[in-house]
Amino acid sequence: MDTLNKLNQEIITCRKCPRLVEWREEVARIKRKAYKDEEYWGKPVPGFGDPQARVLVVGLAPGAHGSNRTGRQFTGDASGGFLFPALYRAGFANQPSAESRSDGLILKVMYITASGRCAPPANKPSPGELNNCQPYLEREIEILKPKVIVCLGRIAFERILKIYSVRNSAWKFAHGATYELMTAKFPKGDRWLLCSYHPSQQNTLTGKLTVKMFDDIWKKAKSLIE
Numbered sequence: 175m176d177t178l179n180k181l182n183q184e185i186i187t188c189r190k191c192p193r194l195v196e197w198r199e200e201v202a203r204i205k206r207k208a209y210k211d212e213e214y215w216g217k218p219v220p221g222f223g224d225p226q227a228r229v230l231v232v233g234l235a236p237g238a239h240g241s242n243r244t245g246r247q248f249t250g251d252a253s254g255g256f257l258f259p260a261l262y263r264a265g266f267a268n269q270p271s272a273e274s275r276s277d278g279l280i281l282k283v284m285y286i287t288a289s290g291r292c293a294p295p296a297n298k299p300s301p302g303e304l305n306n307c308q309p310y311l312e313r314e315i316e317i318l319k320p321k322v323i324v325c326l327g328r329i330a331f332e333r334i335l336k337i338y339s340v341r342n343s344a345w346k347f348a349h350g351a352t353y354e355l356m357t358a359k360f361p362k363g364d365r366w367l368l369c370s371y372h373p374s375q376q377n378t379l380t381g382k383l384t385v386k387m388f389d390d391i392w393k394k395a396k397s398l399i400e
């Protein structure tokens with residue numbers, strides 16, 4: 175826990191990407207009308223969850239008025255509104271809602287993090303910005319040694335392939351695709367990468383990602399840690 179806390183303190187004070195620092199702070203200053211009385215977080219958003227996690231969930235980056243406002247991954251926006259009920263149904267969360275850092279949400283055997291920690295304009299971090307942020311994700315993996323990594327979206331999937339130096343062209347991003355991660359540290363495998371569409375409104379409102387499809391991901395994650 176101390177190591178994770180130390181890492182998170184480092185993440186919160188990071189200013190490596192000038193474009194993102196400017197954007198996240200500007201959004202926090204100007205605010206959306208609906209949240210004008212709230213104090214925005216406006217800093218890099220650290221991971222959160224169970225320090226004994228066996229499942230690591232990797233998203234894209236904070237939403238400008240979601241976790242850039244609340245300071246916790248997927249908290250306070252529509253993506254979280256789709257994610258947390260699913261995690262609750264699967265038994266990974268103690269409640270189906272996530273509104274603020276003090277809402278009592280507890281994750282069980284799960285830790286949620288992101289490929290990039292600062293809200294990017296148009297939800298698009300640049301490859302250079304993702305490279306800047308990658309060491310934080312590597313350190314989380316190093317500390318937690320998760321048995322299953324669930325990648326929410328193609329960008330998270332590609333980041334994990336990079337971190338694990340996977341150069342197998344047969345590994346493609348597809349919803350539900352599952353790959354065994356064999357690494358120098360885990361030569362016997364039994365470490366898994368599971369792909370899911372990201373629970374963004376773009377996917378959930380269009381039916382590209384349905385409740386049933388998402389529930390199946392968490393059932394699969396559960397079966398892989400049992």
Ligand code: SF4
Pocket residue numbers: 185188189190191194195218290291292303306307
């Ligand atoms: S995106 Fe990552 S590396 Fe860039 S400023 Fe934010 S925390 Fe630092």
